[in-house]
Every structure is written in structure tokens, then in C-alpha cells.
Amino acid sequence: MDWSLSFSPMIDDRLLAGLAVAVAVVALVGLFRRTPGAWLRALAGGLLLLALAVPSLRQEDRETVPAVVTIVTDRSASQGFGEREGQTDAAVAGLRERIERLGGFEVREVAADSAGTDGTHLFGVLEQALADVPEGRVGGTVLVTDGQVHDIPADAAELGFNAPVHVLVTGHEQESDRRVVLNSTPRFGIVGEEKPITFHVEDVGPAAPEPGPGTRVEVQIRRDGELLRTMNVTPGDNVTVPVEIAHGGKNLIEIEAAPLEGELTDQNNRGVISVEGIRDTLRVLLVSGSPHAGERTWRNILKSDASVDLVHFTILRPPEKQDGTPISELSLIAFPTRELFSEKIDQFDLIIFDRYQSRGVLPILYYDNIARYVEDGGAVLVASGPEYAENVSLFRTPLASVLPAQPSGRVVEEPYRAALSIEGQRHPITRDLVPAGATVGDWSEWFRLVEANPAGETRTLMTGAEEMPLLVTARQGEGRIALMLSDHAWLWARGFEGGGPYVPLLRRLSHWLMKETDLEEEALRAYQEGDRLVIERQTMEESVPEATLTRPSDIEETLEMTQAEPGRWRVAVEAEQQGLYRVVQGDLRTVASVGPANPKEFAEVLSTQEKLSPLAEQTGGGVYRLAEDPGDTPSLPRILPVRAGNSASGSDWMGLRRSEDSILHGVHTLPVMSGILGLLLLLAALAGTWFREGR
Structure with missing residues (x-):
């Protein structure tokens, strides 16, 4: 309970002040002249003024509010190294017990992990914990962490409260670690070209070996999980290595150093670079044997692709059509067979023969060049018509050694709907053309099909009339080849009877031939x-x-996959940790980066007192290490309550500020100069004055 004196004047404050001055002057004059009864007059005047001021005693019934002490526990991934997790649990239990024993404090414990963030963020969690606490009730904050915190305020004023911040550091001073530091990494690269990556290996800690020419570390460089090279480097020296960008999309490149004996963790021995592969312009050669209704379909699809550089020739004047007109008077461009199929054939990513006939325009020798081109990694697509079944068929040339199907000589002229084979339902080229489980889509009919028998290791993706092959693909040597056994794809393009999915079909087919990774038949x-x-x-x-x-964290687990749709199997797992995940299935392997490629959480892992010391000093707090050596029992500093403005830390103790806030439950007032008591005092003073003057 608190007592105080309060006034409620009956007249204006200025008038009351004037009367007080007048009474004081009269009293001083009387006392100076030694006038009899002067002090009694002064007393009577003072009592009169006091009565006009209406004084009263005020009693307040207050309850002191406990101060809030926040314990922020670092539960990030780096706290799982060594003995840190056990030290943290012991420290938090000891803190809570000691603070509650003091009394007058409310303990709030919050935990901060690194899930969903890049690094350890303690102060964001602290701000949320104190969002409903007035500044006067904040008694202090204790951080239990390894010291590697990534959201430390630049100034104590940014905290939003005026109370000490103490830090209890886990780990010990004898820790050592090795890590890979990436100095210069590319973000983009042209597929097929090499990009330089600069890095160095860094050994830190008391147990780390002294850097020098005699110290060598083995480093492995991988791309998408595949080992590219192994090399030895000197710690501290910058090393630049060229790495080829193998495919479009993300190329995950890993640089992994051999572990250091006794190091805290090897999770930061690996640096990961994600390089976006960009395909240079794809060069496609389209050779049309003669003008026909579907010729422009191929041209339009290829020209609409910004990544394709198209070279198109149409044979308008085959050798058998001789009318005696001199070549010099023709406006036609001569077909540059030698330049295209001998000198520059390897510069093309895809060659398309659209209803091409072997009629002497292309010498027999050049068919051998095309077959070699496929075997060496090139791609050929034959979009055939009735000529494929005739004597002028490309199968009657040396190109037959790589063609996936042999014509029987029969051409079927009847309506049919193209359908997916079992292989076609699983293949990335055709799988998405129809709903899962279906074989025929809601598309228009075709009216011509060349009968052919697939030979060798081929895949029939689509069938036509009488379930005969319609689209056949094959891998020949290092290259690929595809055969379309109908020339009626243009009906879909023209919208006949509603048309059909000619754009995705022909585009995917072209890109599969050009080895687009997303269209691989076997992929993880x-x-x-x-x-x-x-x-x-x-x-x-x-x-x-x-x-x-x-x-x-190098923990392995075996996963069983389930079929999501024909040709595609899938499994999903929780990804609590940030970093690189490796997956191996048979001969296939892949990697995936969850969160940042190189998380801050693992960049620096040695426990430290240096990062949080400036902030602790600004708030009057202290930084204390829980254990000096491995195996030591965590030791807490003494905890003392302090008042605002007093020192809050010492070498072996830390202070928590008492709350200055309280809750007012009630107020009682007792008038001093009112009622009988006030009247008697005033009458006694006046009577004394009269009595003194009457003598």
C-alpha cells in the first residue's frame, strides 16, 4: 500500500496563491515588528489557506507485476553438433529453476530453428515473444546458442526494450572444422561450354593443421551426382576449375573436400553451385522432297520455336524433270548437297526428311555420311509418305542401316484414329497426349499409313490402321532416329474434325531427337x-x-516408389533439413538442393562469443561460455535481481531487472481539513489570536 497527500482547491489556484502571498507578507511584517500575536495570526491564516486547498491523504492498493524474462533457445541444425544439444537442455533447465526461485519474474521460453530460413534467426523469435509485453515489464533476455546468429541487430535501440541481453554459449574452444568456400561461381552457362569455378578449402580451429605447401586436401568435383574429376589442393589457396554445362536447366555442381580428422562436422565440406544451362540456337535442316499439303506444318512448328535456327530446302525440280531450260535462267536456288551433307553436316542438331525420295538429288555417298552422322550422335527424323514404300524409298539407300523400320511395299488408304501403344503410354513424347490410362484421344482421323516392320531395338509409340506402327523411334550408336509412317499430321494442324495435338507431338519428338533431358525414357x-x-x-x-x-546429415533411408501414371513412379518425403539430398536407384542417380544451395547455417559452425558480445555490452548484459573443454559439465553464472540503472553483469553473475510496473486495485482518500476537525483547528487559531490581543 502507498500513501500520498493530494489537494483539491476550492478556489482558483491563482487566487489561492495570491492569498498565500498576502498572508505571508502580513505574518512577516508582524514578526519583524514583534507585534503581539503575530505568529498566531500567521497560523490562523495558514490554516485558512489549508482549508481552502482541501488537503486529503490518498491510499493506493497496488500489486507489483512480475518482470518477464525470455529464454531464447537456439534449436538450429548447428546446435546438433558435438555436445551442444545436451548443454542447451541442461542450461535451460537450470535457468528456469534459478529464475523461478528468485520470485518476481515470469519466465517465457521460446525456441528458434533454421527451418524455412537461411541461417539462425533468434531476434525475430524474441520480438514475437515480447510483442504483448510493455517495455517496463521486460526484465531481460537470455540467449542459449552457439553464437552463430544471423539476425543480430546493429544497435541495441533496435531491440525495442531497455533490459540486459545475456548469452550462454554452447560448444567449447577446442573445436576445429574444414569447409569449402566458393569465391566465384557462374549462374548461367551455354550447354556444351565450360564455365570456370573458383574456390578454396579453409581449415579453422586450434586443432586444424597449419596451412602450407606440405598440406594437401583431396577434392572431388561432381555434376548431378556424377564424378568429373579428383584433385589435390592446398588449404587457403584459390583454385579455379572449368566445368562443362552438360544440359539445359539446373546443373548441380558439387565441390567436396575430404574430411578433417576430429572436425566438428563434414556437412560444410561440400560447396554446391546451381548453374542454369541455356541451350544455344539449335540448328535444324528440313529437306522436303516435294511440295505437299503438310509441308508448311513442319516449317511453322520449327519456326515458332525461338531456340531453333531452321534451314529449309524443298526439291522443286528433281533430275527426271528436264525441260531444256538453262540453269542460269532458273530462279531456283541450287541444292548445296556437298556443303550440307559433307562439310557442315555435323553442325546440325537435327535433320528432317519430309516426304523425301531418293531420285539422284542426293548422291549415294552422302547417305553414308548421314548414317555416320547418326551413329556419332546426330539426329534424323523421316516424315514419310507413299514414297517410303516405293523403289525411291530412303530404305533403298545406305541410310537403311540406321532406319528403325523396313517398308513392306503396302500403303493402307483408309480412315483410322492414331492410338498410343503400351510403350507410347509410358514414353515422355506421347504420354501426355491422352488422359492417364487412355490410348486414343478425341482427335481427327488420318487416311494413309505406310506398312513397315520395326527392326532391331526400336520403340513403337503410336499405331494406326490394323494396329500397324505409326511412330517408331530408335537409338543408333550415340544418336537417335525417328520414323513417322504417315504424311497426314497436317490434318490435325488444319483443324479437320477438331484436329489433334500436333504441336506437342511434333515438338516433343523433335526435342527428344535433340536429346532434351526432360524427355529421356529412363530418368531419375x-x-x-x-x-x-x-x-x-x-x-x-x-x-x-x-x-x-x-x-x-548423411543419414540413409530406403524408399519404395508407387506408380503415379504409366511410365512415372513417385515418392515424397519430409525435407526438414536444408542442404543436398542424394538419390540412387539402380544405375541412375540424382541430387536435389533443398533451401539455399550453401546454407549460412553450415558456413561457419565453430561456437563463438564474438558475434553477440557488442550487443550484450550495449544492454549491460554478459556473454558466458557453458563449457571450456570437451566433456565439461555446463556451468551457469549466478543470477541476481537488479534495479533499473544498476550494473546487470559480472564475470561470474548476470542480473535481471525487477519490474517497476504495478496493477492498481483501489484508492482510499481521507480529508484532512474538512468536518469537525478542520473547524476546531480554525476556531482554536482565531480564538488564540483574540485572546492574545485582549491581554
């Missing part, structure tokens, strides 16, 4: 989807083996 992929890691297998087989997943 992994990618992040929300807080999960999705592992997907593309296959032409009826079943897939189990996959082995290695998490960033």
Missing part, C-alpha cells in the same frame, strides 16, 4: 515441393527398384 529426378522432397522416376519398365535417399 528429385525436386522440392513445399516442405517435401519429391523423387520421381521415368521409366519404360513395368516396375522399379527401391531408391536410396541420403540426407544432408
